[in-house]
Amino acid sequence: MKLFIKYRNLILLFSVLCCGFVFISCDQKEQNTKETSAEPTQEVSQEITAVPDDGKEKEEDNVASTTEDNAYYENYTKTGVLASIKDVYKDKFHIGVALAKHDIENKIKANFVASQFSSITCENEMKADFTLDHAATLKKGDEEFPVVNMKNAVVALNFAKENDIKMRAHTLVWHSQTPRWLFTEGFDKSEDAPFVTREVMLARMENYIKQEMEYVNTNYEGVVYAWDVVNEAIEIGDGHKDGIRIKNNYWYEIIGDDYIEQAFTFARKYADKNQKLFYNDYGTYEKSKLFAICELVNKLKEKGIIDGVGLQDHIQIDYPTTLDYQYAINKYSELGLEIQITELDIACPEDTEEAQEKLATRYRTIFSILLNCLNKGNANITSVTVWGLSDDRSWINKPDQPSYPLLFDKNLKPKRAFFGALLDPSVKKY
Ligand code: XIL
Numbered sequence: 001m002k003l004f005i006k007y008r009n010l011i012l013l014f015s016v017l018c019c020g021f022v023f024i025s026c027d028q029k030e031q032n033t034k035e036t037s038a039e040p041t042q043e044v045s046q047e048i049t050a051v052p053d054d055g056k057e058k059e060e061d062n063v064a065s066t067t068e069d070n071a072y073y074e075n076y077t078k079t080g081v082l083a084s085i086k087d088v089y090k091d092k093f094h095i096g097v098a099l100a101k102h103d104i105e106n107k108i109k110a111n112f113v114a115s116q117f118s119s120i121t122c123e124n125e126m127k128a129d130f131t132l133d134h135a136a137t138l139k140k141g142d143e144e145f146p147v148v149n150m151k152n153a154v155v156a157l158n159f160a161k162e163n164d165i166k167m168r169a170h171t172l173v174w175h176s177q178t179p180r181w182l183f184t185e186g187f188d189k190s191e192d193a194p195f196v197t198r199e200v201m202l203a204r205m206e207n208y209i210k211q212e213m214e215y216v217n218t219n220y221e222g223v224v225y226a227w228d229v230v231n232e233a234i235e236i237g238d239g240h241k242d243g244i245r246i247k248n249n250y251w252y253e254i255i256g257d258d259y260i261e262q263a264f265t266f267a268r269k270y271a272d273k274n275q276k277l278f279y280n281d282y283g284t285y286e287k288s289k290l291f292a293i294c295e296l297v298n299k300l301k302e303k304g305i306i307d308g309v310g311l312q313d314h315i316q317i318d319y320p321t322t323l324d325y326q327y328a329i330n331k332y333s334e335l336g337l338e339i340q341i342t343e344l345d346i347a348c349p350e351d352t353e354e355a356q357e358k359l360a361t362r363y364r365t366i367f368s369i370l371l372n373c374l375n376k377g378n379a380n381i382t383s384v385t386v387w388g389l390s391d392d393r394s395w396i397n398k399p400d401q402p403s404y405p406l407l408f409d410k411n412l413k414p415k416r417a418f419f420g421a422l423l424d425p426s427v428k429k430y
Helices: 002-038 042-048 072-079 101-105 107-116 135-141 155-163 198-219 250-255 259-270 286-302 322-334 352-374 416-421
Strands: 094-099 119-122 166-173 224-231 277-279 308-311 315-317 336-349 378-385
Touching: 002 322, 094 101, 094 107, 094 166, 094 308, 101 107, 101 155, 101 315, 107 416, 119 155, 155 166, 166 198, 166 336, 198 224, 198 250, 198 259, 224 308, 250 259, 259 277, 259 286, 277 286, 277 336, 277 416, 286 322, 308 322, 322 336, 336 352, 352 378, 352 416
Parallel strands: 094 119, 094 378, 119 166, 166 224, 224 277, 277 308, 308 336, 315 336, 336 378
Antiparallel strands: none
16 A cells, blocks of 8 residues: 555556547547448449549559659640640550541641541541432432442541551431431432431341442452441430431431341441441430430340440530439440540630649549449440540530630640540649
């Protein structure tokens, strides 16, 4: 007892210190548990992460990590050597660009395209307005045989073949940029000419698809790897029970509900074995449209006549949200088909440094999502195409409503957006 009294103060001090230690370590443990349990499982994080997983740790799987080697912007500003986006992504997916005939006829542009892209798409020259030859059709005089003439597309096809670049063929069956005479009796061009019957129209559809595919595959074997067989066939606002576009859509008006299936059936019949058949659309992240597309594509998949979904991705800086964008990619991936981003551009009405930096971040976000989905094996993304080579050539850049949505400026100088698409460390993350 005497001893206790003697050392009372020392014992007290020791007890206080021990309690403190136990308290601190418990608190620490709780903190750790909180951190661990807050970490979502991979599947859950796929569903719920609004911000793409492009943290340093996760980015390790991506081609463009934050290492010195991949400081593309710094390297470019110091040495003037520009990275090639197709090379950066060569083990991931094709990097494509939409081109007009005159882009390719310009030697400087053509060489630049060959150095940056592994895939091209004709911006217009493979659309029915450009491939159907009215005079030749009348001359042939066969009610079931619209004549195809690919003279507008040969510049692109030759360029692709000579430079070992692959091509997306865009597009066979579409309500737009297709002449009305394709649907009328006697291929009559007058405004009120009556339409042919379903039977005649199906025969025309088959002959049209057959000619185009046979021409391409005979003369340019191995060049086209993907066909947009049907474009923009879902329009929820039109009120069809399955969401099929019914207004101003002569294919639908004459053939009926199964026109999409018919087109894919013919396309499968005439496509080369290794060519992939795509359904392509815009606004693919809008929920009701997304579900209608998935339903349509599932039916085509059951019949074995489709290989992939093309997401146009004409998007904006803040629309759709990354959450909706990621959700859509996950949903389309669940179909078990290929996914291609077919017409990427991001509207940006200003050319200021600040606006363009935001655009760069948005490109970074989109490419991060695509890479993360691909790297985790969640999505079979095989191609990403930007819709135009340079801002001055963008279809959304109009004199009364300018937009600067692409990777290169009018002098083919890389914009900050280019480095965003490379996930360059100099571009701010989301
Ligand atoms: C656009 C072209 O870029 C324009 O030059 C043309 O005037 C209209 O069509 N969805 C598509 C593309 O599938 O074919 C469209 O291309 C853009 C929207």
